[in-house]
Amino acid sequence: MDKGALAEAIGSPSAAFGQSQFAFMRGNAFEAKVKGDGGAELLRLLHERMGAGAEPPRDASSPDLAAAGPEGRAARTSLALREATAAGAWALLDHPMLALEVAGSPAYLEPDAVVVHPDGRWTVVEIKSFPMIDAAADPSKVGAAARQSAVYVLALERVAALVEGAAVDHSVLLVCPKDFSNLPTASVIDVRKQLSVTRRQLTRLARIEEIADALPPGTTFDLDGQSGAALATAVEAVPAVYAPECLAACELAFHCRRRARQQDAVAALGRSLRGELGSLTTIGEVLSAARGESGDPVDPTVAAVRRAAALRAEALAGPPGTNVCAPRTPTGTGTGTDPDSPSTDAGPTAARADGAAARTEAGLPCR
Structure with missing residues (x-):
């Protein structure tokens, strides 16, 4: 569905x-630039990093992949x-289309390139615009590229299983700008770990038909002829667990965030x-456990929350007989509020006093 329109x-x-x-x-x-001149630079980098023992690529074919849909x-x-x-020759497939079944529904993937080696190996090539400085790139960006490429490798394996003599590399070629220039350089990334994680995640996903069977009869997300209220009811029927990371991946993130806040999640x-708080799934439960009103004291999570609350109360209380909301006064100067005491800087001190008094009256902790 078009989740943005929804x-x-x-x-x-x-x-x-x-x-x-x-x-x-x-x-x-x-x-x-990398794919220019028939992909000569890309194939050169591939042979330099992964083509040991093979002839340098010459006259690599680039088949036409155009089709309907x-x-x-x-x-x-x-x-x-x-x-x-x-x-049995070099071939460069520019933006091929791969299919992968995800939770019972086909997902279509488009890697930047796939290179076929003369020995039958298939290698995924991922081209990114973040730089490699001194042959090293941002680890978080490289990790994201590895996870993305692992999905392409997994989809390629489904095709290779039907082709005699084909094998998919579990190492991908990452091409990035070199240092602060626009010249391409490359690095080889082993994605076997990401592959195993992806396979495990795919097997654990709830299938589309299982989710559909749990919905009320007649539930539809068709935008034609449906009122906003009916569509909202349909969306509410699908369970969702919002997290701040959803803002970077889902058009319905604002809707789910509002619902999560209403539910005090x-x-x-x-x-x-959420993982650290265990069985405490709402903010109200956390605060109640911190105040000692609920929760099993033997539960490590409840004990940790109560300990944190005690430390916070101790920090806000300050030393016995002192008021933590009183403004601090530099040694040798007055407070600016006592006419008998000299003050060299009454303005900032008075402002601190007014701020502390205002926060005290409002029932807020002092900073």
């Missing part, structure tokens, strides 16, 4: 995410891979915090 139909702003226009244009320009493009890609493997504060 978000607007139920009266919630659609969460915008993705690359900026400038980053998108820069990435496209760098990719065109994603299904047609995926079928055309499978045919091109089969023909290139049978030919701890998950709205982040997955890591």
Whole structure:
């Protein structure tokens, strides 16, 4: 479904995410440079990093992958891979289309390039516009590229299983700008760990038909002829666990965030915090456990929350007989409020006193 249009139909702003226009244009320009001249530079980098023992690529073929719709493009890609493997020569597939079943529904993937080696190996090539400085790139960005490439490798394995003599590399070629220039350089990334994680996650996903069977009869997300209230009811029927990371990946993130806040869900504060709080799933339960009103004291989570509350109360109380809301006065100066005491800087001190008094009256802790 078009989740952006669905978000607007139920009266919630659609969460915008993705690359900026400038980053998108820069990435496209760098990719065109890497693939220019029939992909000569890309194949040179591939042979330099992963082609030990093989002849340097010359006159690599670049099959036409155009077809109608994603299904047609995926079928055309499978045919091109089969023909290139049978030919026993270098081949460069520019933006092939791959299909992968996710939770019982086909997902169509488009890697930047796939190279077929003369020995039948298939290698995924991922082109990114972030730089490699001194042959090293940002680890978080490299990790994201490895996870993305692992999905492509997994989809390629489904095709290779049907092609005699084909094998998919579990190492991918990452091409990035070198240092602060626009010259391409490359690094080889082993994605076996990411592959195992992806396989495990795919097997644990709830299938589409299982989710559909749990919905009320007649539930539909068709935007034609449906009122905003009916669509909102349909969305509410699907369980969702919001996390701040959803803002970077889902158009319905603002709607789910509002629902999570209404439900007082701890998950709205982040997955890591949700994991640490265990059975305490709402903010009200956390505060109640911290005050000693509920929760099993033997539970390590409850004990940790109560300990944190005690430390906070101790920090706010300060030393016995003192008022932590009283403004601090530098040694040798007055407070600025006593006419008998000299003051060299009454303005800031008075402002601190007014601020502390205002926070005390409002019932807020002092800072």
